[in-house]
Amino acid sequence: xxxxxxxxxxxxxxxxxxxxxxxxxxxxxxxxxxxxxxxxxxxxxxxxxxxxxxxxxxxxxxxxxxxxxxxxxxxxxxxxxxxxxxxxxxxxxxxxxxxxxxxxxxxxxxxxxxxxxxxxxxxxxxxxxxxxxxxxxxxxxxxxxxxxxxxxxxxxxxxxxxxxxxxxxxxxxxxxxxxxxxxxxxxxxxxxxxxxxxxxxxxxxxxxxxxxxxxxxxxxxxxxxxxxxxxxxxxxxxxxxxxxxxxxxxxxxxxxxxxxxxxxxxxxxxxxxxxxxxxxxxxxxxxxxxxxxxxxxxxxxxxxxxxxxxx
Amino acid sequence: xxxxxxxxxxxxxxxxxxxxxxxxxxxxxxxxxxxxxxxxxxxxxxxxxxxxxxxxxxxxxxxxxxxxxxxxxxxxxxxxxxxxxxxxxxxxxxxxxxxxxxxxxxxxxxxxxxxxxxxxxxxxxxxxxxxxxxxxxxxxxxxxxxxxxxxxxxxxxxxxxxxxxxxxxxxxxxxxxxxxxxxxxxxxxxxxxxxxxxxxxxxxxxxxxxxxxxxxxxxxxxxxxxxxxxxxxxxxxxxxxxxxxxxxxxxxxxxxxxxxxxxxxxxxxxxxxxxxxxxxxxxxxxxxxxxxxxxxxxxxxxxxxxxxxxxxxxxxxxxxxxxxxxxxxxxxxxxxxxxxxxxxxxxxxxxxxxxxxxxxxxxxxxxxxxxxxxxxxxxxxxxxxxxxxxxxxxxxxxxxxxxxxxxxxxxxxxxxxxxxxxxxxxxxxxxxxxxxxxxxxxxxxxxxxxxxxxxxxxxxxxxxxxxxxxxxxxxxxxxxxxxxxxxxxxxxxxxxxxxxxxxxxxxxxxxxxxxxxxxxxxxxx
Numbered sequence: 001x002x003x004x005x006x007x008x009x010x011x012x013x014x015x016x017x018x019x020x021x022x023x024x025x026x027x028x029x030x031x032x033x034x035x036x037x038x039x040x041x042x043x044x045x046x047x048x049x050x051x052x053x054x055x056x057x058x059x060x061x062x063x064x065x066x067x068x069x070x071x072x073x074x075x076x077x078x079x080x081x082x083x084x085x086x087x088x089x090x091x092x093x094x095x096x097x098x099x100x101x102x103x104x105x106x107x108x109x110x111x112x113x114x115x116x117x118x119x120x121x122x123x124x125x126x127x128x129x130x131x132x133x134x135x136x137x138x139x140x141x142x143x144x145x146x147x148x149x150x151x152x153x154x155x156x157x158x159x160x161x162x163x164x165x166x167x168x169x170x171x172x173x174x175x176x177x178x179x180x181x182x183x184x185x186x187x188x189x190x191x192x193x194x195x196x197x198x199x200x201x202x203x204x205x206x207x208x209x210x211x212x213x214x215x216x217x218x219x220x221x222x223x224x225x226x227x228x229x230x231x232x233x234x235x236x237x238x239x240x241x242x243x244x245x246x247x248x249x250x251x252x253x254x255x256x257x258x259x260x261x262x263x264x265x266x267x268x269x270x271x272x273x274x275x276x277x278x279x280x281x282x283x284x285x286x287x288x289x290x291x292x293x294x295x296x297x298x299x300x301x302x303x304x305x306x307x308x309x310x311x
Numbered sequence: 312x313x314x315x316x317x318x319x320x321x322x323x324x325x326x327x328x329x330x331x332x333x334x335x336x337x338x339x340x341x342x343x344x345x346x347x348x349x350x351x352x353x354x355x356x357x358x359x360x361x362x363x364x365x366x367x368x369x370x371x372x373x374x375x376x377x378x379x380x381x382x383x384x385x386x387x388x389x390x391x392x393x394x395x396x397x398x399x400x401x402x403x404x405x406x407x408x409x410x411x412x413x414x415x416x417x418x419x420x421x422x423x424x425x426x427x428x429x430x431x432x433x434x435x436x437x438x439x440x441x442x443x444x445x446x447x448x449x450x451x452x453x454x455x456x457x458x459x460x461x462x463x464x465x466x467x468x469x470x471x472x473x474x475x476x477x478x479x480x481x482x483x484x485x486x487x488x489x490x491x492x493x494x495x496x497x498x499x500x501x502x503x504x505x506x507x508x509x510x511x512x513x514x515x516x517x518x519x520x521x522x523x524x525x526x527x528x529x530x531x532x533x534x535x536x537x538x539x540x541x542x543x544x545x546x547x548x549x550x551x552x553x554x555x556x557x558x559x560x561x562x563x564x565x566x567x568x569x570x571x572x573x574x575x576x577x578x579x580x581x582x583x584x585x586x587x588x589x590x591x592x593x594x595x596x597x598x599x600x601x602x603x604x605x606x607x608x609x610x611x612x613x614x615x616x617x618x619x620x621x622x623x624x625x626x627x628x629x630x631x632x633x634x635x636x637x638x639x640x641x642x643x644x645x646x647x648x649x650x651x652x653x654x655x656x657x658x659x660x661x662x663x664x665x666x667x668x669x670x671x672x673x674x675x676x677x678x679x680x681x682x683x684x685x686x687x688x689x690x691x692x693x694x695x696x697x698x699x700x701x702x703x704x705x706x707x708x709x710x711x712x713x714x715x716x717x718x719x720x721x722x723x724x725x726x727x728x729x730x731x732x733x734x735x736x737x738x739x740x741x742x743x744x745x746x747x748x749x750x751x752x753x754x755x756x757x758x759x760x761x762x763x764x765x766x767x768x769x770x771x772x773x774x775x776x777x778x779x780x781x782x783x784x785x786x787x788x789x790x791x792x793x794x795x796x797x798x799x800x801x802x803x804x805x806x807x808x809x810x811x812x813x814x815x816x817x818x819x820x821x822x823x824x825x826x827x828x829x830x831x832x833x834x835x836x
Contacts, residue, residue: 037754050438051756067810086358096510150342152540158547167544168536170511207538257354258538267355267537270684292412 001300001307012289019285020075022062024068027274027281034272038084052083058084071278072155080279085271090279093264098283100260104252105245107181113238115188120195124222129202142189147248151182151255157269172221183248187241194237198230200308205229232303239295242286305311319705348530350551350831352560353540356535357437359495359515360505363433363479368772370559370827371533375416375517376481376499377799379407379426380473382737383820385725386637392421392482392500398403402778413522416498423453430461433479433606443473445469468741468775477825501530511535527531528834539566546810547573552834555809557584557735557824562808563687564622569633570810577751580807580820583635584735586628586686588728588800589760595677596725597662597670602795606656606675607728608800610703611696612648615805620691624808628801631793632733638782639740640790644803653703668704674705680726682717689730692802721758731760732805736823742770744789761798 035055043198055061074081080090119139123132158178159167166175202208203226211221249262257263261280268276300306313414320510323773325770355556379393383501395408409745413421431488433439435448447463454460467473497505502525503515515531534551536566545551554560555578561809562570571577578762591598598607614625634642657675662668668675679688679696698753700707707728712720721729733743749771750762767789775784793799811818812836821828 030715031719032717033719034714034715036718036756037715049753086356093510102428152544155541155544155548159550160544163548166550168547168550169534199479236781254537256513257534257538257541264536271713272713303635 004300005297008293012293014135015289016286017253019289020072020282021068022283023278024071027277028064028067030272030274030305033060034058034084034274037187037272042112075279075282081275083268083273083276085267085273085276090275093276094261094279094283097259097261097264100250100258101253101262103170103176103245104179104183104249104258104260107180109242110189111180111240112185112187115184116191116195119188119192120199121222123192123196124199124203125218132159132196135196139189139192142185143233145185147182147186147251149257151178151252154178154182155255156158168257179252179258181253182255183245186248187238190241191234191237194234195230198233199226202226202229225269232299232306235295235298235302239291239298243291246284246287263282317499320694336770337635347528347834348532349526349528349553349829350532350534351827352536352545352551352554353513353533353559354535354537354539356510356541357508357533359494360497360508361482362477362481362499364494368533368559369825370556371479371513372477372481372497373501373827374503374829375497375501375505375826376477376483377501378481380471382472382475382822385635386472386736392426393474393476394463396471398470400432402470403463405461405470406454406470407459407461408585409459410522411457413500414520415486415500416504416518416520417484417486418520419484419486419498421482421500422456424458424773426459426482427451427453429482434461434805438787439479440454442473442476442479444470462764466776466778472737472741477527502526515800517749525833526829527831531829536560539563543570543810546570546575549812552812552814553809553818554811555807556821556828557582557805558784559806559827561687562810564620564624564806564808565717565806567624568622569666575663576813576815576818578809578811578818578820579807580624581633581635582735582805582807582824583633583739584805584824585631585633585733586692586802586805587631587731587733587760588802589726589731591724591727591729592798593724596673597677598658598727602660603675604658604797604800605659606653606703607700607705608797609646609649609656610653610699610705610801611646611802612699613620613645613802614647616692616695620688620695621803621806624806625803625807629803631743631790631799631801633804634831636736636739640783640787643794648699650703657704662704665704666701667706675704676708677727678710679728680710680712680717680720681730682712684714686730686732692730718756718758722756724758729758730802731757737825740786741775743785745775748793763795763798767792767798 035051035058038050038054038058048202055104059067071081082088083090083093103189114162119135123135128131155167158165165178167178198220203221208221208225211225246262249260250266253260253262253268261283264276265280268272268280273310335432351583353368353371355368357371360367360372360375362372377391379391380396381389381391392410392413393407394410397406398404399406409421409423409426415421419425430451434445434451436445439445444467446465447465447467449464450461451462452460473586483499484498487494487496489495500522502518502521502523504512506516507515512535514534517529518526523700535774536545538562542554542560545572546554555562567577567579590598590604597603617623617625618625629643629645630640632639657668661670662675663670663790679693681693683690690711697707720726731747733739734746745752747757747760748762748767750759751762751769770789770792774782807820807824809818809820809828816833816835819828819831
């Protein structure tokens with residue numbers, strides 16, 4: 001087990017290094033000159049040579065390798081530099097915004113888990129009957145509807161039409177509901193099929209026959225025997241979905257005016273504020289790698305077959 | 312270490328239930344409306360509000376910091392912190408009488424000493440040499456507590472207009488700057504005091520000691536909503552009261568129409584910014600011929616663009632500046648699309664054949680560079696123009712780029728045709744004329760709309776050197792040259808669109824796109 005954890009940590013570190021190279025290369029190779037944008041932002045008309053001065057000020061004139069080494073060294077120490085757009089400390093901004101994105105992802109993951117379990121069980125209780133078809137239909141709808149459209153529909157229905165929930169802001173649980181639901185729709189749809197198929201396979205296993213022979217009812221078998229059996233499968237799928245939620249946050253946060261990492265990243269991209277873009281990309285990739293590590297460890301803890309394999 | 316799968320499930324289920332219960336039991340903090348509070352949407356956080364610094368929403372600064380003089384309707388200069396002014400010595404000396412009884416929000420008195428301290432923060436510094444009053448600044452004399460005299464090396468074009476700008480000319484309390492000279496907090500003489508500010512909103516309350524008329528409501532909240540659709544939804548749901556403005560929380564004409572259809576009050580101001588098409592003869596050989604430029608210009612249906620793409624909110628443009636601006640020159644009717652005349656001009660210029668014309672075996676292909684980030688809606692406008700150009704035998708290729716690439720491409724002249732927006736009040740007409748058309752002025756940000764060192768530069772230099780009654784006829788010569796040579800193709804006067812809730816009464820759109828329209832509003836509760 002320690003061998004497994006050590007190997008996974010090494011893999012994660014290599015991945016993080018590669019991710020840093022990719023982040024840096026992608027951002028600096030984008031066309032356009034950020035110094036011009038900054039000069040524009042600083043005054044209606046730039047003075048002669050001011051763009052050159054800005055380029056010097058933000059280190060654009062240094063060789064690429066030197067810029068990468070400087071950036072990585074600082075990033076490892078937790079210093080992501082100063083935003084070219086706002087002049088504020090990127091690390092401080094990241095710390096504030098991580099909490100917002102954390103709330104979004106955690107709440108959405110919880111809701112997606114609950115909805116997916118409910119839909120999955122609905123189908124598994126009445127396989128190939130109306131509830132199963134409804135559950136499948138909802139999953140198909142949820143998986144094929146773009147997130148921004150889901151968000152717009154939510155706002156239109158609950159804020160504009162019924163005026164029940166706020167359409168924007170981060171002021172307590174009531175304002176969290178719509179963003180949570182918006183982000184949860186897609187993972188709930190995907191996970192519900194994982195639950196449904198997993199339960200079906202589990203119900204066809206020999207241990208279910210044993211349980212039946214002991215006189216256990218269908219509900220008891222589903223909850224006590226089949227559900228624990230699909231746990232590793234569900235954790236794996238949930239981990240992937242939680243990782244992907246960082247991408248969804250980029251769409252959902254600006255939509256609901258949440259000042260999270262997604263909104264920060266998008267503003268950085270629009271302005272080519274590459275200190276912000278690089279930092280956000282690195283955080284997203286780190287999050288993805290850490291989530292995968294946690295998922296692997298959780299699966300290891302809950303699946304004796306994998307434990308045996310690594311012991 | 313091992314965990315039983317049932318134990319894991321029970322633990323996870325318990326944690327989720329606990330989290331949800333906590334959320335449900337928490338105090339619900341959201342309030343639908345707030346009496347006496349004007350809630351305005353802003354597209355991005357207000358940012359650093361140092362009047363002599365850089366990044367921020369200028370309209371937010373307008374709430375706290377006041378200028379010496381205000382830019383009024385039609386370019387009229389109105390008193391603000393200066394009650395009187397006199398320009399002497401051929402435009403090289405400015406005598407100012409300061410308003411008495413004005414206090415900064417921290418209790419500091421506004422007088423000649425405070426005025427001198429503020430002016431010396433930016434006047435004469437290289438960083439602000441894009442303003443003539445800073446570029447030509449020579450010295451400053453304090454006559455007494457409320458009189459000050461400024462001396463300039465050369466006459467300053469549009470001096471009072473420059474002193475009405477939002478940046479860097481507005482006044483802050485000397486105490487709002489630290490010992491190191493760096494800005495600490497926003498303290499001005501304006502009617503609003505900042506109570507709090509973060510990335511989600513900026514909150515302001517009345518300044519009780521304000522010298523002028525105080526707003527009738529007590530609080531102003533500028534809420535950050537980056538997404539345009541969300542701003543529209545927030546207005547419709549009653550969570551905010553006001554959206555709009557070019558730089559504050561832009562509304563597209565489509566959104567304006569949707570809001571009108573939903574019964575929301577929409578206010579459209581003709582605006583004072585013009586969307587202009589630039590020709591680049593240095594790259595496209597065909598555009599060296601004025602007949603080709605004219606053919607392109609009259610091949611565009613400005614009325615259709617205004618009616619369909621701007622839903623009737625925009626006016627077709629026949630001039631570089633609309634009549635809403637001072638010194639905008641003789642106002643001509645916008646060109647009416649005439650495909651037959653455009654085709655005839657192209658024939659005359661030697662471009663023949665169909666469906667795409669050619670000359671000496673070279674097809675008439677032009678590249679139009681657009682950036683919807685820089686000019687909202689420009690992609691669609693470009694597509695309409697592409698289709699119209701095809702009808703007269705021009706193959707128009709659209710290259711859509713992001714904001715950063717657009718800046719680089721326009722600076723490096725990597726375009727045949729491109730869109731420009733004029734700066735608008737209070738910078739125009741001289742701001743755009745000098746910034747976008749004078750070849751010797753190094754505009755390192757946007758590139759040039761049109762330059763001609765031999766013919767155009769002398770006209771612009773004469774216009775900027777003119778004073779008094781000479782200004783109008785000399786700047787008219789610049790407009791005439793642009794028109795006679797079909798050097799540019801003005802397309803539409805871009806409208807300023809605002810929408811507000813029924814709580815707001817007496818709304819009027821601001822004079823410039825850099826002001827916050829808070830002054831005439833009365834809130835109905």
